[in-house]
Amino acid sequence: MLSRRALACALICAAALTGCAREQAPAVDYVLLNGQKASSKDWHGKVMLVNFWATSCATCVKEMPQIIATHDKFKARGLDTVAVAMSYDPPAFVAKYAETRKLPFGVAIDNTGSVAQAFGSVQMTPTTFLINKRGEIVKRFVGEPDFAALHGLIEQLLAEA
Incomplete structure (x- = not known):
């Protein structure tokens, strides 16, 4: 007899193989460190990497060079990245980190926690979402992703029409 977890995994795999609809990324509005207002509507037609992180998270800090390298x-082929700092992360720390590490993508501070809430109550960092050109969540990584596998998946998504 299958455990509930095994059954859930089997159903998810079966759904993936049959090409059923994936979960849509939530509609969110956010403000980048540079003051620019942005929205998930801006992601249409792009493959998006949405990384929830914190300056106090050792794994987040460890993986950030690989997030930068992936970006x-x-x-140039259509991937965009946004790093969403958690609501408990002091904005000054986030700004200093982004500046000293020269983060090459948008950085948002989720002051109210509304972006994390919209993505399914993200609490663990790092949590990273990979979203396809149609705005569907393809993969959710809790903890540091296997970057080789992530790159392979990005390649597939970029090749999609």
Whole structure:
């Protein structure tokens, strides 16, 4: 007899193989560190990497160079990235981190926690979402992703019409 988890995984895999609809990324509005207002509507037609992180999160800090490298590798082909700092992260820390590490993508501070809430009550950092050109969540990574597998998935999504 299958455990509930095994059954859930089997159903998800079966759904993925049959091409059923994926969950749509939530509609969110946010403000970037530079003061620019942005929205998930801006993501249409792009493959998006949405990374929830915090300056106090050791794994987040450890993975950030690989997030940067992933962004740099695929940005010319249609990948965009937004790093969403958690509501408990002091904005001054986030701004200093982004400036000193020269983060090459948008950084948002989720002051109210509304963006994390919209993405399914994200609480663990890092949590990263990969979203296809149609605005569907393809993968949710809790913890540091396997970057080789992530790159392969990005390649597939960028090749889609």
